[in-house]
Structures are given as structure tokens and as C-alpha cells.
Amino acid sequence: MGAALGLPGSAAAVEPKPPVEISGSPGNGVTVKVGDVFSFNARSRIQLRYQINVPPADDQGERDFQQIVNIGTARLWFSGHVYRPELTYMIQLAIAGRDYRDGATSPIFDAYIDWKIHRDFNVRAGQFFVPFDRLRTVREFALQMADRPVPVGELTLDRDAGITLYSENFLGKESPVAWRLSAFGGGGTNLTTSREPGALLVGRLELRPLGKIDDDSEGDLDRRRKPAVALGGAFAANYNTNRLRSTTGATFLGGTTDYLHAAADVVFKWRGFALQGEYLWKRADVDRIESTDEDGNARTEYTRSGQGTVVQASYVFDPPIEIVARFSRLYAFGGTDPKLVSEVQSRGQEVGVGLNYYFNKHKMKLQADWIARMPHDFDFEKANHVAHLQLDATF
Numbered sequence: 001m002g003a004a005l006g007l008p009g010s011a012a013a014v015e016p017k018p019p020v021e022i023s024g025s026p027g028n029g030v031t032v033k034v035g036d037v038f039s040f041n042a043r044s045r046i047q048l049r050y051q052i053n054v055p056p057a058d059d060q061g062e063r064d065f066q067q068i069v070n071i072g073t074a075r076l077w078f079s080g081h082v083y084r085p086e087l088t089y090m091i092q093l094a095i096a097g098r099d100y101r102d103g104a105t106s107p108i109f110d111a112y113i114d115w116k117i118h119r120d121f122n123v124r125a126g127q128f129f130v131p132f133d134r135l136r137t138v139r140e141f142a143l144q145m146a147d148r149p150v151p152v153g154e155l156t157l158d159r160d161a162g163i164t165l166y167s168e169n170f171l172g173k174e175s176p177v178a179w180r181l182s183a184f185g186g187g188g189t190n191l192t193t194s195r196e197p198g199a200l201l202v203g204r205l206e207l208r209p210l211g212k213i214d215d216d217s218e219g220d221l222d223r224r225r226k227p228a229v230a231l232g233g234a235f236a237a238n239y240n241t242n243r244l245r246s247t248t249g250a251t252f253l254g255g256t257t258d259y260l261h262a263a264a265d266v267v268f269k270w271r272g273f274a275l276q277g278e279y280l281w282k283r284a285d286v287d288r289i290e291s292t293d294e295d296g297n298a299r300t301e302y303t304r305s306g307q308g309t310v311v312q313a314s315y316v317f318d319p320p321i322e323i324v325a326r327f328s329r330l331y332a333f334g335g336t337d338p339k340l341v342s343e344v345q346s347r348g349q350e351v352g353v354g355l356n357y358y359f360n361k362h363k364m365k366l367q368a369d370w371i372a373r374m375p376h377d378f379d380f381e382k383a384n385h386v387a388h389l390q391l392d393a394t395f
Contacts, residue, residue: 027363027394029077039080045141045394047072047096054385071096072390073140075109086116102248106190109159120171124164127189130157130247131164131180131204132234133263134215135278135310142217142362144314145354145369146388149328150347151308154340155280157236157261158248160184160200161191178206186238188247196256198240200247206232213269218276219314219322220269221361227270236261245304246282254291257284257303272316281307287335302337306330306344320358324369327351329376347373347384363394 018035029043049072057063079090092110094100099107112126129137135149136156162184169175185191186200208215213228238259242252246259265278284303293299308331314324328350332341354369367390374383 027360029395031080036085038082041077041079043077043079043394045073045075045077045392047074047390047392049146049388049390051146051386051388054387056382056384070098072098072146074099075140088114088116090114102188102250104190105192108190119169119173120167122166122168124166125162127159127161128164130160130184130200130202130236131166131182132157132202132236132261133278133280134230134232134265134267135276135312138216138218141392141394144218144312144322144324144356144367145326145352145371146367146390147371147386149308149310149312149326150350150373151280151310151328151330152278154245154304154330155261155282155306155308157200157202157238157246159189160186160247161189162200174211176208176211178208180204180206184247186241186247188243195242196240198238198256200236200238200241202234202236204232204234206230213267215267217362218274218312219316219324219356220272220274221316221320221322221358223272223316223318224269225271227268229269230267232263232265234261234263249304252289252301253293254299254301255289257286257289259284259303272318274314274316276310276312278310279307280309283333284336287337302339304340305333305336306340307333316358320361322354322356322358324354324356325352326354326371345375346382347375349374349376349378351378362392365392366390367392 018037021033024030029041031039031041033039049070051068053066054063074096076093081088090110090112093107094109095107108127110128112124112128114124116122131137133156135152162182164180164182166180168178170177170179182202184200186198187195208230210228213230215230238246240256241259242256244250260283262281268275283305287303289301291299308329310328312326314322316322330344330348332344350371350373352369352371354367357366359365370387372380372383372385374380
């Protein structure tokens with residue numbers, strides 16, 4: 001009788017509690033899992049960096065050496081799932097001084113919810129990497145060199161707040177086709193002030209004809225036995241943005257502009273060898289924004305339009321020692337920001353080499369690299385040299 005009525009103490013009233021599991025491992029943090037309804041993972045990462053800059057010699061043949069010794073970055077990750085395993089979340093906080101770019105006042109880098117509804121249709125909403133070009137969406141902890149290539153910093157779309165619809169294996173479990181369609185605010189991260197309405201629209205198509213590949217991590221640390229390749233292309237339009245580089249950089253005071261973006265990239269991995277290449281293009285609808293300041297004086301602000309290429313190759317020996325080399329070129333279009341033109345003329349070409357030792361793949365590594373940025377004619381006498389030695393560790 002009591003069981004039928006669901007009275008306290010009856011079998012019908014007692015619901016079994018989901019089991020609680022706690023696990024952890026180096027590089028993966030600590031995970032608390034409560035059945036299938038909830039999980040929580042906490043991880044952290046630090047980067048101890050030594051950097052020395054060697055500019056070109058002055059008229060007297062002297063160089064002004066500059067060094068930096070600091071915590072290059074410090075991150076906290078919180079992730080897991082809620083209600084069901086297909087509904088996941090992730091929050092990344094960047095708390096080192098170097099992480100506060102473009103006057104940012106918030107430590108939030110990523111904050112999103114991801115719902116894997118179906119093999120052919122999933123959705124992610126929040127703040128995260130704009131799915132535009134591969135060399136930018138590779139996570140910071142999975143990079144082979146201390147700094148990203150110059151063309152990526154100038155021409156990419158970085159992070160923004162919005163929504164992405166996507167599929168990793170469209171129309172089949174083993175399908176080589178992936179797609180992403182996105183709509184973002186277009187103003188970049190951590191906005192606290194209003195602006196004129198605008199939007200960033202992005203479409204990306206990817207093809208992996210030889211099967212799965214870890215193209216979101218640089219290098220072939222697994223020394224895979226079968227070759228793998230990933231091909232990607234994207235187009236984006238950022239309407240009515242007031243940011244100098246579309247989603248990053250200074251804020252225009254006198255108006256807005258429209259930016260069009262295009263990208264093509266390739267990643268190849270086999271037996272320890274890895275090759276990645278990328279082409280980036282960006283064009284503003286106007287080269288300058290004319291306005292007047294508070295005192296009635298004429299004010300001119302320039303947009304930045306250009307294109308660039310990157311090639312980076314590496315080889316992992318066994319034990320896990322890796323050599324890496326990079327070559328990139330940045331070009332400025334005619335009529336664009338004179339500062340960009342000057343930057344391209346003085347250091348638009350980049351050549352670099354690196355040596356890495358992996359204790360726990362990308363989750364614990366010691367890195368050393370040297371990069372020279374110079375004019376396009378390989379004039380090393382005018383090159384700006386920078387060298388890094390850093391320990392990158394995820395716990």
C-alpha cells in the first residue's frame with residue numbers, strides 16, 4: 001500500500017542517487033562527474049617566458065637590447081556538461097598582464113555553451129574563437145612557437161561573441177566534410193560600451209579526405225603512421241565595425257567601416273612531419289574615415305587592408321624533440337593605413353626556427369625559438385630579431 005502511494009520510506013519514493021566520480025591526471029586537471037547529468041573539470045596553465053629583442057643597428061652600429069622575463073600568460077579553464085553529455089560548457093579566464101590586450105578590463109577569453117544536437121547540426125553560443133582561419137583557432141597551449149605569425153595577428157578575426165552552427169562530419173559518421181556558419185557582434189571581446197548596430201557573418205568549409213586529423217594542434221607529436229590532411233577555406237564580412245583590425249585594435253572615434261575577409265589553409269601530418277600553410281586577405285570598404293573632433297578640427301583615421309601568407313614545417317624525433325621552421329610575408333594594399341605600410345616595409349617578412357622538448361606533449365613543454373622580421377628583400381642587417389625561451393605547462 002505504501003509503495004503504491006509513494007509514501008516516505010517506500011520503494012517508489014526512493015530514487016537512487018547518481019554516482020559521483022572524481023578523476024584527474026597531469027595536464028587534464030581534476031574532473032568531478034555526477035552520473036550523466038553533470039560534470040565539472042578545472043585546469044590551469046602558466047607560461048614562464050624569457051624574451052630578448054635585438055633591433056637593427058643604429059647609425060653608430062649600436063643595438064639597444066631589450067629583455068622581458070615574466071609570466072607570459074596564465075589561464076584557468078572550467079568545463080564540463082550539464083543535464084546531458086551532449087550539452088557542454090567552457091569558461092577560460094586569462095589573468096596575466098600580457099593577456100589584457102586592446103584595453104581589456106575583463107579576464108574572460110572564452111565563455112560558451114555547446115549543444116551537439118545531431119551529427120549534421122550542432123550549435124555553440126557565447127564568446128569564443130571566430131571559426132575563420134586554422135592558424136588562429138589553434139589553442140595557445142598547442143602552438144609550436146612562442147608568437148603567432150605576423151600575418152595572422154594583422155589579418156585574422158580573433159574572438160567575438162555570437163553563435164555558430166556547425167557539423168564535424170556532415171551527412172555521415174566518416175564523412176570528410178565539415179562546415180560552420182556564424183553570426184557575431186563584430187566588435188571583438190568583452191565589450192562594455194554600445195556602438196552603432198553591425199554584425200560579423202562567417203562561413204567556413206573544411207575537408208579531411210584521408211580521415212581524422214588533429215588539425216587544432218600544431219605538429220605531429222603522435223608520429224602518425226598514416227598520412228592525414230585538412231583543407232579549409234572561409235569568407236567573412238564585418239559590417240559597420242569600429243575596430244581598427246575588424247575585431248581587434250583601437251576603436252575608431254569618427255565612424256565605422258566594413259571589412260571583407262578571406263582565408264585558405266592546409267595542414268598535413270605524417271610520421272612526425274607536419275606542414276601547415278595559410279593565405280589571408282582583408283579589405284576595408286574605405287581607406288580612411290574623415291570626421292571632426294570636439295574642437296571642430298579635421299580628423300583622419302585609417303583602416304588597414306592587406307594580405308599575407310604563412311608556411312610552417314616541423315619534424316618530431318623520438319624521443320620527443322621537435323624542430324620547427326616558419327616563413328611568412330605580409331603585404332599592405334595601396335591607400336591603406338600609412339602605419340601598416342611602414343610596418344610592412346620594415347618587418348613585413350618573417351623567418352624563424354625553433355626547438356621544442358615535450359614532457360607531456362603540448363601540456364608540458366620547453367620551447368626555444370628565434371624570429372627575424374625584416375623587409376621583403378631578406379635584408380638581415382635591417383631585421384628586428386626576437387628570441388624566446390619558455391616553459392609552458394598545463395596542470
